Amino acid sequence: MPHLSPIVSLENISQQFHSPDGQIVSVLQNIFFAIEPNQTVSISGESGSGKSTLLHLIGGLDVPSSGSILWKGKYTSGLSIDQLAAQRQSFMGFIFQNPNLIPELTVLENILLPIRIAGKNLQHYLPRSVDLLHQLHIHKQTKQIPEKLSGGERQRVAIARALILNPELIVADEPTGNLDEKNANITIELLLNLCQKYHSALILVTHNITLAQKMQQSFVLKSGRLKAVHL
Numbered sequence: 001m002p003h004l005s006p007i008v009s010l011e012n013i014s015q016q017f018h019s020p021d022g023q024i025v026s027v028l029q030n031i032f033f034a035i036e037p038n039q040t041v042s043i044s045g046e047s048g049s050g051k052s053t054l055l056h057l058i059g060g061l062d063v064p065s066s067g068s069i070l071w072k073g074k075y076t077s078g079l080s081i082d083q084l085a086a087q088r089q090s091f092m093g094f095i096f097q098n099p100n101l102i103p104e105l106t107v108l109e110n111i112l113l114p115i116r117i118a119g120k121n122l123q124h125y126l127p128r129s130v131d132l133l134h135q136l137h138i139h140k141q142t143k144q145i146p147e148k149l150s151g152g153e154r155q156r157v158a159i160a161r162a163l164i165l166n167p168e169l170i171v172a173d174e175p176t177g178n179l180d181e182k183n184a185n186i187t188i189e190l191l192l193n194l195c196q197k198y199h200s201a202l203i204l205v206t207h208n209i210t211l212a213q214k215m216q217q218s219f220v221l222k223s224g225r226l227k228a229v230h231l
């Protein structure tokens with residue numbers, strides 16, 4: 001078997017912020033973490049424990065106070081903001097608590113937006129978008145605008161949008177935080193099935209233990225430290 005690099009690794013990452021009164025607040029301390037191809041992991045922790053901060057670092061949306069981040073075995077520290085953005089889009093998809101759909105665009109147009117932004121051929125991705133629409137049970141809403149959809153449907157559009165460019169890694173920050181329990185369960189099951197079908201790894205940040213348990217491996221963030229746990 002050839003040795004595969006993790007998709008993302010964090011080496012001894014610490015992150016500090018300045019609070020409004022000038023104090024230095026230590027949010028993450030000496031974190032080591034790696035996500036391998038096809039792996040699914042959950043990260044839980046109390047509100048304010050640094051979960052989103054950690055995801056921002058994984059996604060290259062912020063730089064750490066100290067430590068190193070590697071994307072597919074390469075250090076990200078020398079990359080410009082534009083290079084980070086281009087590389088990020090080539091292998092990572094994001095899902096947030098708020099679906100952030102463009103209200104004027106239809107469901108399909110929202111899903112295809114990352115292709116336009118990346119300057120790729122829309123035709124090439126149409127079969128994939130049709131499959132995602134069906135798998136996520138939103139194919140009947142293809143031409144609707146987001147306003148006409150339920151909260152669960154909107155988040156499923158956001159999932160399709162995150163998956164359209166065939167990312168090796170999906171990073172999801174409390175993606176079901178606005179959904180009721182039943183819809184949250186359905187949404188995560190669909191997301192997991194799609195990650196398996198399309199060979200995407202998944203990092204799921206969630207407060208919900210039942211959802212976290214669906215992942216292969218679970219971590220808890222507490223007092224700035226990331227700990228592997230059995231849920």
Ligand SMILES: Nc1ncnc2c1ncn2[C@@H]1O[C@H](COP(=O)(O)OP(=O)(O)O)[C@@H](O)[C@H]1O
Pocket residue numbers: 017018019027045046047048049050051052053054
């Ligand atoms: N850019 C920032 N500047 C200052 N403080 C921040 C910044 N981002 C996050 N924090 C602080 O870091 C802590 C962790 O925040 P966050 O990562 O959003 O937590 P979580 O996602 O677990 O709720 C909070 O105390 C928050 O106020």
Ligand SMILES: [Mg+2]
Pocket residue numbers: 051052053173
């Ligand atoms: Mg958060």
